[in-house]
Amino acid sequence: MPQESDQFKELQSLLQLKRHETPGEEYFQKFQQDFREVQRAELLKRSARGLFFERVKEFFGAQLVWQGAAVAGILALLSVSFFLGQSADPESAVAEVQESQEVLGGALAYTDSRSFGVSPLGQYQGVSIGEF
Amino acid sequence: MSETEIDRGKEGDKELVLRAQNGDALAFDELVEKYSRKLYGLVYHMTSNHDDANDLLQDVFAKAYRSIKRFQGRSSFYTWIYTIAVNMTLNFLKKRKRRAAMSLDHIDSGIQNDPAFIDYSHRANPRHQVGVNELQKKLNEALMKLSEDHRAVVTMFDIQGVPHAEISKILGVTEGTVRSRLHYAHKQLQAFLVDYAP
Structure with a gap:
């Protein structure tokens, strides 16, 4: 059986003509320039987003002590109101009276x-x- | 594109990839510059449309840029980016289906001096005396009749000169599958182009 390249030699040289179907050098220069612009814009967007998250993190980092205290206070209030709520039960109130x-x-x-x-x-x- | 050429190119890529992974955008620009022509050819010959090829190529490089940090170097950058390009183009073609996609605007003047073209255009049989555009149209029509998978193999092997072994890595199939797809595609193409390549 002949090799693939021998059997289809003419076809392959015909197909290789398609290598000439290529845009000029200006197209590739413009393509690379366009891609660079998109890439830089994405980098800027990413760094802006990163900066925003960093600031948010810093802000919440500084507020952490106050936040902890506030959360502890809220929890204490909730537990007090829960226990009071239990003793305010109507049946136990009647028994108390x-x-x-x-x-x-x-x-x-x-x-x-x-x-x-x-x-x-x-x-x-x-x-x-x-x-x- | 011989295997030696590919290997030489791969060596140079390692450093650029490493720099790009460390955030050097200029290194990635160099990779774009190095591969844009080859990848344009791949995508263009698979889609037969310049605008689609242009959009897809932008997407291919954007995807590669976003994923470069995850590239672990188990394959060469060449194989990796070709795989991205082939997969994205195949997905695009599946969505596009059989929408007419001929673009005959971009043909360089080099074809007029190509011995193969001179041979075809000056054959004794008047049926073979074809112009550049007609030949290009016929070739595109024939390629578009192939399935996407067969067209991918023909594009890489016959048009771009990528070796079988490299195609098998890019497509994630065995070399035997690559050869059998090529054989089938060649038979089909020969039937479509009987007047040009008997």
Whole structure:
């Protein structure tokens, strides 16, 4: 079997004529110049973006201590309000009232025995009147 | 383009690539200057359109510039940038499909003095007495009838003189595949160009 290059020699020399299909030197000079401009513009854009991010980083770096303190404060406030919220639960509030009423009831009974059946208000009023 | 020429070129690229990787834009400019003609030829012969070739070539170099830091030197820069160019052109062609794409404006006067052209234009058989534009048109038509993969191989081997081994690296296929694609493409082209290359 003949070599590829022998079998298609004429075809290959015909195809090689296509090497002449090339734009002139001015085209390549302009192409390189255009590419350089695009490349430099991209570099500038990149460095501007880099500068922006650097400044943002610096700004937040300086604010880091204050930011930390603020975050800690917010967390403390949130946890306090959470615990307060839990104790403000209606059922536990009712139980608390009932408990204080019982304590108060006990105290009243003790006062009654000392003031000969006069209500605390009456006793108060009476004392006040008596003193005047 | 012989293998020795390619090897000599590859040696010079290493330093330029290293400099470009370290942010030296001028080094990359030198690589653009060195490869723009070869890559223009590759893209132009695959697309048969000057404007498409121009746009694609800008994109190829822009992509190479953005990716140069990731280039690890496992292949030569030559193979790497050719691979980028071939892949981008194949993707472009798949999108473009069969949109007519003939550009007959850019032919240099050198063809008039090319012995091969003189031979074709002065053959005894009047059917072969063709003008530059007609011949160019016929060649382009024939190439555009090939599949994109076959056209890529013909462009690199027959028009640009890239060796089989290098084409196989660029396309990521075996040398056997390159040879078989070439053989098939040559048979097809010979059938299309029977009046010019019997």
